[in-house]
Ligand SMILES: Nc1ncnc2c1ncn2[C@@H]1O[C@H](COP(=O)(O)OP(=O)(O)OP(=O)(O)O)[C@@H](O)[C@H]1O
């Protein structure tokens with residue numbers, strides 16, 4: 224996969240003008256070893272930051288395409304490739320110095336990914352699989368055609384309230400109105416009770432398209448992570464229970480508190496989807512378990528995922544490490560749980576500013592607490608970090624993680 228001159232150029236420390244990777248490594252002295260691989264990641268947020276932590280042990284050099292040299296992954300030691308994910312030249316610069324290009328988010332024009340592949344670069348996941356994580360409407364169609372259970376849906380032109388009224392008549396109110404692309408943390412997802420309410424939401428009328436969905440009667444939200452290599456080999460992590468408030472994931476419990484047969488079905492479903500769409504790297508499958516006991520696929524994420532933070536301490540191999548191993552087509556690590564239960568609480572910036580330099584020690588008073596701070600400045604609602612605790616039962620893990628989060632976020 225790697226070009227033959229890359230490591231040699233590095234060893235001699237003599238860069239050539241046209242070898243971006245060699246140029247990128249001139250800071251190294253002659254005693255420094257060659258990286259085992261160079262991975263280019265589009266995005267430098269907390270997911271890239273935790274990928275960098277995993278890269279260190281594997282001897283991988285991670286370089287991240289991101290806007291600022293103070294972004295979370297750069298502060299953790301990933302090489303900074305400045306640029307915007309919409310900029311094809313910046314993506315090409317990242318790709319040129321990397322054995323494989325991968326992602327910490329979904330916001331890259333799919334046509335640019337195809338251009339990278341056409342230029343001979345290795346992109347994992349590839350553009351076709353990535354598109355299903357980028358466009359909720361395409362994902363609905365592809366998964367629906369494959370016979371996978373999804374909410375009833377229809378595509379509509381933005382502002383077509385008549386279409387929404389017909390859809391609501393047929394499927395019941397409320398309905399869910401979504402922006403098919405570009406949303407995250409519940410932005411671009413709206414539960415709408417009536418056509419009149421939709422008329423009153425000018426913000427929704429600015430979307431490029433509407434995806435209208437039946438409102439699912441959710442008993443519990445779940446996520447299943449699969450790490451899949453290009454050769455088809457894959458491992459599936461235990462099902463995670465996710466708790467969202469205001470569309471943002473707040474808490475995670477692994478394994479989910481659901482019957483074993485439901486967990487097995489969810490894991491098989493996620494592995495089937497990864498196989499069918501040819502995913503590589505981590506694929507996160509977000510699922511709704513309905514009150515009727517059905518598993519309904521919500522959305523896909525083709526990258527490390529917020530729902531998998533507990534895999535860092537809670538499983539033999541973290542999702543971040545297995546993401547790197549799978550996009551490099553290396554042998555995968557076991558996804559085995561290391562404790563009866565693990566819980567993660569996300570640290571969202573509270574309304575009042577917090578001084579973590581003061582509160583961090585309070586959060587660490589419980590010796591079982593694992594703290595991950597993302598090096599982001601405080602802002603209300605911003606994901607500043609997370610806390611994970613492993614314990615003998617989910618309630619104990621969740622209780623301890625909540626207590627640590629509360630101590631940390633005390634004004
Ligand atoms: N059809 C639906 N019926 C009921 N609730 C829904 C439906 N679609 C979405 N939701 C709720 O809205 C939340 C956010 O939706 P979704 O995951 O599609 O959006 P997102 O903003 O892309 O999320 P993420 O932060 O995971 O990227 C879901 O976790 C779920 O709680």
Ligand SMILES: [Mg+2]
Nearest residue numbers: 409509521522
């Ligand atoms: Mg979601």
